[in-house]
Amino acid sequence: MNSVGEACTDLKREYDQCFNRWFAEKFLKGDRSGDPCTETFRKYQRCVQKAIKEKDIPIDGVEFMGPNKDNST
């Protein structure tokens, strides 16, 4: 599966692999230890945000998780 931004597909695949492994082997099994994918996600996101601006995609930019968001690892 490709990214919506053509240049981001490799970064996306790298992140997806990391996420799918963590999701299946840790998160779903109740393991609350840290998310190992934050660095790959950051790189991937920089690319995606740029593509969204370039393509003028009307993303709702509201922080949907609000002040209760807990990303601590």
Next chain:
Amino acid sequence: MKIWTSEHVFNHPWETVTKAAMQKYPNPMNPNVIGVDVLDRGIDKQGRLHSRRLLGTEWGLPSIVKSIIGNARTYTYVQEHSVVDPKEKTFELQSTNITFTNMVSVDEKLTYKPHPEDKEKTILTQEAIISVKGVSLNSYLEGVMAYKGSITNKLNIFASEGLFYT
């Protein structure tokens, strides 16, 4: 406005179905989704995983609408918010189109839960609300979209089941 609902039972436990559903794309049965990106992801204080995703799809409008607006502009974007609760064993997704919003609104909600009568099975309930803006072609277009929506969702279901056989 048309509301379309359906239910489907998978012969697999909730964790297996959730893993497969999270990776649903690519999906040879639904080649219309051609781009998927995660915009944001995080775990809330209740331990639930929230994800916000952007989907790019070629399909999204019935051909009569495409012929009105021109074939070049049929790439549609959908924004999806999902929540996985590993304690309650629920996976809920909500999506809405963010382009062509002045013409049509397609809101979908999917919920995956363990089957209440058999923990080795999973039940998926889907609901789609489709509204076409404008006056004259309303019911016809909504009917076409709902019909196509039901086909696509059936294909998605078969493909999701198919993932277990690869």
